[in-house]
Amino acid sequence: MRISIDYLSKSDRMKIIMNLQELKRDIGAKLDKISSLQDLEAFSVLYLGKKGKIRDMFSRMKDIDPKERKRMGQEINVCVQEVESRLQKMKIRFSENSQDSQEKIFTRDAERFDYSIPKIGHLHPITSTINEMNAIFISMGYSIMDGPEIEEDEYCFQRLNVPDDHPARGMQDTIYIKEPGILLRTQMSSIEARILANYKPPFKVVSSGRVYRNEKVNKSNHFIFHHYQGVAVLEKLSLKDLFGTLNVVFEKMYGNNVVVRYRNKYYPEVEPGVGPDMQCFNCRGKGCPLCKGVGWIEMGGAGIIHPRVMEMAGIDNGKWMGFAFGLGLDRWVMAKYNIIDIRTLLGGGLGYKYHEYESNL
């Protein structure tokens, strides 16, 4: 309701002054409660906007006599300036803390995030398998050894109870560097012969590496393949210890459900000799192309070290006993990594996916 223009009565003038005081108190209280840019915006509209409360105060000045008007007008202006100054400071403060401004500051300082996936390095599957087996044997107190690949007939055959005229010579086709004395080792047992000759018992040793046989190369055969060999010479050993040791390896490599059998099998360097077989994981013993219908896969050879081998190494058979074992690695590795062609293992088609890794945890 419009109040008459000709100057308000004293009481009405008092009311306007009181309203101003009240407004100032109200503004003060509201300012204290502003906690965000949104609150600040809302406050600005309510009090400083065209239809705001302070504007409304200004519009009521015309009803006051000029002497009072000037004074009140000045008071309102001071109030507006104080409010605006305070609002300005608040605005700056809120802007610095806002998500947008934070983002701008950090973005300026931040490097561009690289979303590319790093290439992961890989060990050859044969190395991985050897590492796994070495870890098993190290936990049983074995040392790791290696030896020459260019070998002497003495260590590859003679010291392993295979003299020149022994029928077992026909079992392996040898690649010679200089026949008959220098050759490429046909088995890792040559390292066993060197260990027996050069170290005093007791000892437990495993070794792994390449061996060479004079065979044609095709999908399932190669003239180079990989063996894992072990030898232990202690004061007391038996076939039971040997079977137990091999079983630990098979279970750790293939799981507790692996089925293994140990049968008598002749090797010239051991007596009694052992042939460990694993039940074919493909057909569970029923017979299939993988196991050539037998139901079992031959894993290698083992046995108690032959007394003649110990004699040639100068080890007292009466005091010491030893066992030895040799396991073929290639078919094992091929089965584990789904490799069909044995030639892949030595180059020619082996690759590693950049971003995948075999965790042995």
Added chain:
Amino acid sequence: MKVIYSQLLQLIPGLKASPKEVGEAMTFAGFMMDAFEEIKYQDKKDYLLSFEIRQNRADCFSVFGIAREVAAYYGLKAVLLQKKIDDEQKLSVLPVKVEVENNEVKRIIALRMSDIKNRQSPQWLRDFLEIYGLNGKNALVDISNYIMILTGYPSHLLDSDKVDGNLRWTNVKEDEKITTLDGSIIDLTQKNELVIRDNKKILALAGIVGSQVAAIDVGTTNVIAEMAVYNGAIIRRDARSTKIVTEASNRLEKDLDPESAGIAMGLMINMIKDICGGRLASRIFEYYPMRKVCQAIKFDATMPSFYAGVEIPLSFSLDILKRLQFTVRKTDKNDIYSVICPPHRTDIFYPQDLYEEVIRVFGYDKIPVDKVPLLEITADITPKRIIASRKIREILNSCGFDEILSLPLVERGESKRANYLAWEAIETENSINENYPELRLTLLNGLLRQTRDYLKKNIEIVDLFEIGKVFGKSDGEFREFESLGIFVCRGEKALCLLKANIEKVMRMLGCTDIIYRPSRMIPELANPYNCKMIEVGGKNCGIIYKLRPKAVVAKNAYFAEINIDELLTVINTTANPVVELASKLVPLDVNVELDVDDNPGEYIQSIKNRVGGDKIWSMQIVDSFAAGNKIKYTIRISYLGLIDPEAKKIHSELFVGNVF
């Protein structure tokens, strides 16, 4: 060796085990059954068991041998046919000469028969041979094959009307040829092959194959039959040099018992008489210079238990030996016996052989497998090289490198192009894989082959390594050592990556004084302007270079090879990188100018030697640029354990006017 189940039943009265049970029992006893087949034999359902026979059991390449084993396993007795030859005293001995070294021929039995009516074999014989994959030819040949399968003793029948003069066992002295029974012409070029000949021609390659010249045919009426046992090594030698393998050579190259040949010959001659008629036309010729004597072996009856790790009753041990036809005699010592093996067991020499006999028949399947052995603790004798190789693999693996393994045998001359050492390639003498006659001199070839394969298959980033042996000969000696080869092929920063990673490897192994020098030997595949020798601790330990573009499909390929064995000799095992940081480091720079050919690594090393390694945290080249024929380097030295003035004093004394 295949055996028909019904034949086992015939030879072993009382055998009740099923064919599969027999197969499984023999598998554990040392003869793995590698095939089992239901067959029809003589119009009845039957079974064919196939056993793997190992090299030591020459006696088991026969039905008789398997029957003996099966009978022993089940505690039964095998009834094996034996028939004697009625030697006609009024006839003269077949004239034969044996002109060989004593140990080449162990025994020969030979005789002549006449008035033979050779014909088609009876049906049962043809059926039998068919099971063994042999076609019936005529009765004489079929009988010879039958006896070989039955007893394990090959024989040779000759049409005596085609033989000129007397038989002679002798060695070939000059190059000769023989046309075998199947028409193949074989060159005898070793000048020592053992043959059987008459006055004019070679009749057989002894123990391996007969010649066509005196072959038996349906019209044969007069026959010379010979059965011989040889030194197996001679047969093996001749079979290998002529590349002929026959059923006969397969048996005779093993240690076959000469004593039992008499039984086999007797069976054969009597069978010929029964089927083909005929009579003896000579007395038996026998050559048996060293009659076999079976030695007694001491047997401790408690030892099989010790070897097995389980209790095997003494009485059971002795019973097994007797079942296997060993003669067992008590001695005056408790549990000690004297054992004589039967003549057909040519594989028994040691007491341990007897322990094995007992344990294998007792049964390996009776030895528990689930006991984890508690073995004695032994010293760790693992050599450093193994530990170093393992560590190198771990480091490179974690740096993103992929490991390959490649062929150590390469094409002739292939490896020479990447060789950087003063040695030559080693060639194999007899590899049947003709494409790979040489041992590799370096690891580059395998890495290069894999890289080319990767690039062809669009694999863009190649970070590969291999650890393996390289081989060479110098001064007549063959050498090999463990080597690390690293190959990097990528668009940019290949050299940075390669150098950083090989240094990472070397430093993590404990090598500190690493210097790069111009290489004296530059491989053919290397860019000669980008080839350096790696010197560690004053020793030449390897090489690093850029490959010529033509060597690889891509342009930016680098290779380094390190001799791990050599590196191990310069490892500093006493280095201690750990410090207590009590004060700030003082990093100070210096700008130096070196000739293009000067080695900044050596320069940095000399600074370190002058100051003392304990006062230096790090020394890095932080900038470098070419200036005419010089290179300007900015080197930042971070001093350790010194306050500012001290460090500055040392620094200024070192580099007066920026000159060291």
